[in-house]
Amino acid sequence: MFVELIDRLRCPAGHADTWLVAAATRTAQRHLLDATLGCPDCGAEYEVRDGEIWFGARVASAPFPVTEDETMRAAALLKLEERGLYLLDGGWSSLADELRALLDVELLLADPPGHGAATPGAPGVLRGIGDRWPLAAASLHGVALDRITPARTDDAVRLLRTGGRLVAPVSAVLPPGVRELARDERHWVAERVGDVIPLRRARR
Numbered sequence: 001m002f003v004e005l006i007d008r009l010r011c012p013a014g015h016a017d018t019w020l021v022a023a024a025t026r027t028a029q030r031h032l033l034d035a036t037l038g039c040p041d042c043g044a045e046y047e048v049r050d051g052e053i054w055f056g057a058r059v060a061s062a063p064f065p066v067t068e069d070e071t072m073r074a075a076a077l078l079k080l081e082e083r084g085l086y087l088l089d090g091g092w093s094s095l096a097d098e099l100r101a102l103l104d105v106e107l108l109l110a111d112p113p114g115h116g117a118a119t120p121g122a123p124g125v126l127r128g129i130g131d132r133w134p135l136a137a138a139s140l141h142g143v144a145l146d147r148i149t150p151a152r153t154d155d156a157v158r159l160l161r162t163g164g165r166l167v168a169p170v171s172a173v174l175p176p177g178v179r180e181l182a183r184d185e186r187h188w189v190a191e192r193v194g195d196v197i198p199l200r201r202a203r204r
């Protein structure tokens with residue numbers, strides 16, 4: 001994982017948003033290869049091994065087919081933009097190399113089917129993700145979900161900036177905080193709506 005990613009990580013335990021503190025034992029070119037991430041709030045510790053960050057036990061996922069059509073479809077659903085940061089969950093991770101060849105984007109992979117590459121410049125890999133994403137609010141431009149639970153889908157909305165895209169299997173219920181844009185037989189895509197700021201009429 002690249003060291004800058006630490007700023008975006010948060011303890012996934014159910015307490016107030018807390019940064020994680022890294023103690024690295026092996027690094028290479030601003031990448032943490034082996035490290036321990038500690039939560040100053042609850043004391044939880046998460047291991048970084050070969051550049052992958054472990055938040056829980058291994059979660060199995062099946063790869064998606066990698067074709068030009070699938071790559072273009074994913075890029076369109078996520079509305080991929082240069083220099084954006086996107087999270088690809090499970091099988092979506094299969095398209096990581098192709099999407100990065102298409103545009104200069106930063107990717108985070110959650111429980112990818114294969115092994116993540118611990119090479120400099122490779123996407124960050126998060127492992128063992130449960131219902132709460134270990135990431136800061138409004139830190140991502142888009143999220144493509146593979147494995148869904150209602151809590152996981154709801155929490156993914158928290159990660160998105162206003163206008164950020166959420167893509168999920170059609171079997172997922174549309175969570176609060178997003179507006180549906182389109183759906184086909186496989187996925188729906190929605191965008192994060194801004195927080196509603198109540199306007200009060202001035203009275204005199």
Ligand SMILES: [Zn+2]
Pocket residue numbers: 011012013015018039040041042043044
């Ligand atoms: Zn914690």
